[in-house]
Amino acid sequence: MPGMVFMIGVGAALAQSGDVRAQDQGRQSPNAAAAAEAARDGQRRADEFAEAAQVLNGPAGNPECVWLGRRFVRLMWLDDLDTAFRHLDLYDRFGCPGGHVQASFRCLTKFGGAIDSKVPESLTRQVHACWINPNAQPQPAAAAAPPAPQPAAPATAGTPPATAPTGGAAK
Numbered sequence: 635m636p637g638m639v640f641m642i643g644v645g646a647a648l649a650q651s652g653d654v655r656a657q658d659q660g661r662q663s664p665n666a667a668a669a670a671e672a673a674r675d676g677q678r679r680a681d682e683f684a685e686a687a688q689v690l691n692g693p694a695g696n697p698e699c700v701w702l703g704r705r706f707v708r709l710m711w712l713d714d715l716d717t718a719f720r721h722l723d724l725y726d727r728f729g730c731p732g733g734h735v736q737a738s739f740r741c742l743t744k745f746g747g748a749i750d751s752k753v754p755e756s757l758t759r760q761v762h763a764c765w766i767n768p769n770a771q772p773q774p775a776a777a778a779a780p781p782a783p784q785p786a787a788p789a790t791a792g793t794p795p796a797t798a799p800t801g802g803a804a805k
Contacts, residue, residue, distance in 0.1 A: 682762055689766050692731065699730035700765065707738050708761050711749075737768035744772050 687695040694703070702725040709718035725735065741764035750756045764770060 686766060690734075693729055694731050694734040696728070696730070698728050699725065699734075702728065703730060703735050703738065704761050704765050706735055707742055707765070708757060710739055711742055711757065711761070734765075734768065738764045741768045741770055745770075748772065 683697045683700055686700045687697070689695065693699050702721050706718050706721040706725060709715075709721060722735070726732065738761070742761060745760050745764065748756070749760055
């Protein structure tokens with residue numbers, strides 16, 4: 635009899651809780667999404683470091699110099715000078731070139747209008763672009779605008795339309 639009561643109690647508890655595996659999967663889905671996002675972010679960073687190593691010669695292309703240098707340039711842009719200079723001290727300790735940081739920040743100031751403060755990734759993308767090519771120049775505003783349509787040439791009365799030569803005599 636006590637065994638029967640125990641079995642009924644266990645069966646009732648399982649019936650109320652539903653499928654245990656379904657509950658575990660529900661809890662894991664936000665974690666799985668975060669893990670997938672972290673994996674994509676890690677892959678993007680690895681690709682950026684590989685790109686910097688291919689494009690830049692010398693220590694400016696080393697992963698530690700790329701990471702610290704880009705952080706320094708970004709923090710300078712955001713006016714977080716105390717933190718920026720702590721990163722610069724580390725940057726110098728790794729033997730990274732100080733001139734590259736200066737050139738990258740100079741490049742970033744030229745592209746200030748292209749950075750949207752409402753889109754945090756725009757600053758990150760521009761810092762990386764300036765790190766890879768500190769000599770980049772922004773496009774002039776006139777070249778960015780589409781050209782104005784040209785008016786059609788007016789037709790003159792009495793002038794026959796131009797014809798293409800036929801290339802031979804008619805038979």
